[in-house]
Amino acid sequence: MGPQHIGIGHPEVKDVLAIQRNTSAERHSFVIAEGFWATRLALRLEARIEKFFHAPELVHSTEVQACADELERAARDTYRVSEKTMKRMAQREGPDGLLAVVAMPRWSPDSIQLGESSLVVIADGIEKPGNLGTLLRTCDATRVDALVMVNRRTRMSHPKVFNGSKGMTLKVPHLEFAQVADVVEWLKERGFDVYLADTHDSVNYRSVDYSGRTAIVVGNERYGVSNAWYERGLRAVGIPMLGAVDSLNVSVSASVLLYEARARKDRW
Amino acid sequence: MGPQHIGIGHPEVKDVLAIQRNTSAERHSFVIAEGFWATRLALRLEARIEKFFHAPELVHSTEVQACADELERAARDTYRVSEKTMKRMAQREGPDGLLAVVAMPRWSPDSIQLGESSLVVIADGIEKPGNLGTLLRTCDATRVDALVMVNRRTRMSHPKVFNGSKGMTLKVPHLEFAQVADVVEWLKERGFDVYLADTHDSVNYRSVDYSGRTAIVVGNERYGVSNAWYERGLRAVGIPMLGAVDSLNVSVSASVLLYEARARKDRW
Numbered sequence: 001m002g003p004q005h006i007g008i009g010h011p012e013v014k015d016v017l018a019i020q021r022n023t024s025a026e027r028h029s030f031v032i033a034e035g036f037w038a039t040r041l042a043l044r045l046e047a048r049i050e051k052f053f054h055a056p057e058l059v060h061s062t063e064v065q066a067c068a069d070e071l072e073r074a075a076r077d078t079y080r081v082s083e084k085t086m087k088r089m090a091q092r093e094g095p096d097g098l099l100a101v102v103a104m105p106r107w108s109p110d111s112i113q114l115g116e117s118s119l120v121v122i123a124d125g126i127e128k129p130g131n132l133g134t135l136l137r138t139c140d141a142t143r144v145d146a147l148v149m150v151n152r153r154t155r156m157s158h159p160k161v162f163n164g165s166k167g168m169t170l171k172v173p174h175l176e177f178a179q180v181a182d183v184v185e186w187l188k189e190r191g192f193d194v195y196l197a198d199t200h201d202s203v204n205y206r207s208v209d210y211s212g213r214t215a216i217v218v219g220n221e222r223y224g225v226s227n228a229w230y231e232r233g234l235r236a237v238g239i240p241m242l243g244a245v246d247s248l249n250v251s252v253s254a255s256v257l258l259y260e261a262r263a264r265k266d267r268w
Numbered sequence: 269m270g271p272q273h274i275g276i277g278h279p280e281v282k283d284v285l286a287i288q289r290n291t292s293a294e295r296h297s298f299v300i301a302e303g304f305w306a307t308r309l310a311l312r313l314e315a316r317i318e319k320f321f322h323a324p325e326l327v328h329s330t331e332v333q334a335c336a337d338e339l340e341r342a343a344r345d346t347y348r349v350s351e352k353t354m355k356r357m358a359q360r361e362g363p364d365g366l367l368a369v370v371a372m373p374r375w376s377p378d379s380i381q382l383g384e385s386s387l388v389v390i391a392d393g394i395e396k397p398g399n400l401g402t403l404l405r406t407c408d409a410t411r412v413d414a415l416v417m418v419n420r421r422t423r424m425s426h427p428k429v430f431n432g433s434k435g436m437t438l439k440v441p442h443l444e445f446a447q448v449a450d451v452v453e454w455l456k457e458r459g460f461d462v463y464l465a466d467t468h469d470s471v472n473y474r475s476v477d478y479s480g481r482t483a484i485v486v487g488n489e490r491y492g493v494s495n496a497w498y499e500r501g502l503r504a505v506g507i508p509m510l511g512a513v514d515s516l517n518v519s520v521s522a523s524v525l526l527y528e529a530r531a532r533k534d535r536w
Contacts, residue, residue: 138520140511166513206536243408245434252406255520256527268474
């Protein structure tokens with residue numbers, strides 16, 4: 001007796017479609033991992049695989065088959081679906097027969113592990129999921145201790161965040177606060193030096209002190225860091241703009257700042 | 269007697285639609301600037317405005333009207349179109365009545381102005397127009413002397429390149445070569461130190477010499493820098509990857525390298 005065969009009208013399939021379309025009430029709790037690359041990554045990161053949907057007709061390699069076997073062992077529930085059903089469930093072209101519903105890991109404000117020279121980034125109002133994904137990818141590469149979201153305008157479980165981050169939504173610790181005041185309190189209690197990324201009236205990012213705990217705040221694509229930060233007397237650091245544009249892409253500026261901080265902390 | 273009124277079936281309108289759809293033979297020679305922000309930028313950069321399409325019904329501010337007047341003076345030809353026609357021509361939601369066909373500026377390999385400590389970036393096989401656009405935006409901000417494309421997989425005139433670059437497609441000097449060998453020759457003749465961005469077997473990007481002429485080569489989103497570069501014995505520089513991912517987004521890694529080079533050249 002193998003896994004249950006289900007069709008396009010089954011509630012479990014409908015649930016996946018609702019998550020994909022962002023209409024599910026549970027859209028913040030789950031990430032859809034599509035295909036070999038993404039599902040294998042979820043296994044390697046030991047993420048919790050809630051449901052595994054398997055379309056054997058679409059599996060064309062022993063490598064993918066081995067991943068399917070592993071998913072079946074790891075998943076709480078496994079379902080068999082037809083090629084046609086899988087093609088409806090998958091957002092990517094040419095699905096390879098594997099799709100998993102993965103639980104989004106959760107961190108609480110008190111569960112983040114911090115050291116003497118911790119590095120965190122605060123994403124204030126980032127709007128484009130592609131930018132948030134790219135930022136998470138850099139967060140992993142620079143060993144950021146947490147990504148903190150405030151004035152959130154896109155969801156962490158968005159497929160573009162997952163893809164852009166190369167799956168690091170499942171690995172980089174992330175938190176969300178409703179208001180800037182709450183983030184500032186969290187940072188102050190923990191002794192962070194806070195730097196607001198802003199090209200106006202700012203100190204060159206290469207001349208500030210990164211020796212203790214460092215928090216870098218980056219803002220919305222159009223409006224930048226919100227006023228609530230400035231009202232608290234926090235300092236702005238700037239990346240020089242030597243041409244005609246007055247700002248960089250937000251994930252680029254965050255990355256330049258995070259690499260400078262990491263290099264200085266680790267004395268490269 | 270004002271500008272000619274033309275409708276949806278007019279050849280000039282059809283030409284714009286063909287450029288937008290990437291089916292025009294002239295799609296590499298022109299950029300479509302849509303709306304106040306983009307058309308004003310084209311004017312400020314003194315780009316050549318070939319055609320200006322004006323839908324007066326959609327113009328709702330004196331600022332936009334002033335821009336329309338300036339476009340009419342600057343453009344070789346001006347056409348009046350209806351609201352309905354403009355909505356068909358524009359790719360963006362909610363057009364504001366202005367759309368211009370702008371000539372893509374051209375640079376030749378010998379026309380690029382170089383100094384003793386010039387900085388250039390080579391984009392080898394970049395695929396996504398959003399990444400190329402973001403890279404151009406950083407090129408402007410770091411005062412890169414030229415962006416050189418090889419193994420080109422997206423077109424410089426793509427609307428996503430224009431938008432992602434904040435219009436810097438019209439400002440940052442760019443060249444295209446068919447083969448890596450041609451670029452290497454161009455760089456060698458001009459005495460450039462060439463660094464290939466690659467995280468494997470590479471020297472930390474903070475410990476190389478940026479004092480003379482510097483060329484940074486970044487590769488395709490999936491495959492990286494092509495083998496032809498390595499066959500010429502060129503050096504790889506790497507940005508440390510301290511987590512699970514083995515690379516950064518290509519426009520991010522280029523930006524981290526370009527800022528390091530610029531900061532070291534300008535002694536920040």
